[in-house]
Amino acid sequence: MPRQRPVPPPISRDDFEAVRDQFIAAWGQMGPAWGVSRTMAEVFALLFITSEPLNTDQVMGRLRISRGNASMSLRSLVEWGLVARVHRRGDRKEYFQAESDVWALSRKVIRERLRREIHPLLTTLHEVRDRTHQPIGLVRFTPSSDVHETDRPVTQSELDAHNRRLDDMLELIQTIDRLAERFVGAEGKGLRVAASLLSKLV
Amino acid sequence: MPRQRPVPPPISRDDFEAVRDQFIAAWGQMGPAWGVSRTMAEVFALLFITSEPLNTDQVMGRLRISRGNASMSLRSLVEWGLVARVHRRGDRKEYFQAESDVWALSRKVIRERLRREIHPLLTTLHEVRDRTHQPIGLVRFTPSSDVHETDRPVTQSELDAHNRRLDDMLELIQTIDRLAERFVGAEGKGLRVAASLLSKLV
């Protein structure tokens, strides 16, 4: 009986690419739910799961997207700090490499979202509060006899209810903000610390 | 000189509505960045900042949106658990009221996002892992002479790098998941606890 023939590896190139595809597709689907375009999420996933840096043409080819789209997506990822530009000796092309430390990734995402979304929101909420938290009784108003239902003045209790809700929301967002800032600022494995800490308590 | 007449509050109805508008607009802008439509975010903001329950026509009128849109948005908000249907004696219309406890709101949002986004993602990531974590060293491979670059087998080091990144990502998502589950499950002011706890540590 002849010796067993050499057996091909358990994972073919095609299978491996198919696995990567599944990973990439999973991120792509998440994208829109988190306010990022599908393609941007896919480009990130591709760079993350591929350990080697890739150039624009490789990204274009792998994901079947246009040069313009690839360029834009890569630029955004670099702006978010999730991907770095890499230069290779003797190669004029630019290569892109995903941050591989998932904790660093988390911190960068949180930092950017704070900067782009939470902080502007806080600014606006403070502005809103200032418009109704003005000292009361300073301004006079003499109602004319024909005040309609729709332009009757705002009652104190309406104002109180409004201010209570506004303040609650402000406090919430501020708490989230402080918590996130702390995580972002923390050296090293911030979330890990947070996690172990919380698990001890509850 | 006649005695000073009773003084109404310093904020006119119009100003009050303008303040609410600013609040609503701020949320509306956040919406898309968090994977929710602008209108849905606005409807929620309106209901939240208005203490009284509103009916569909009031929402339509206030935000200038169609009946269909209002109906759909309200339904989604009810599905997310952020808004409750309220019935009033002697009124056949349905009223909608936002959850007013911001901590309860947070918990509901987190619970839903876990269910809709994180858990499916975890499932897929596990599937992906199972496709490359098969036992190694069991199978042999002898390359034939004419293997092309594109269909050369996947090397062990490629596989290792892939698995390392995949596992890191999985661990991250799982940590986030556990942390969030804990917060969601916690009675009462979960985030507040988290916040004070973290602030003590770092």
Added chain:
DNA sequence: CAGACATTTCAGAAAGTTCTGAAAGTTTTG
């Protein structure tokens, strides 16, 4: 149980976003 009132659904329209491809711009090389 008929009519009035209220809500939901959904096809098509409108609005918004993402993508392409080619032209313009930039950098490198010989």
Added chain:
DNA sequence: CAAAACTTTCAGAACTTTCTGAAATGTCTG
């Protein structure tokens, strides 16, 4: 410094999401 190599930009096309309005469905009331 001209040509080649590479990257960025952006107008319009393609696609996706959101919205409208009217019809269908559901519910209440006398």
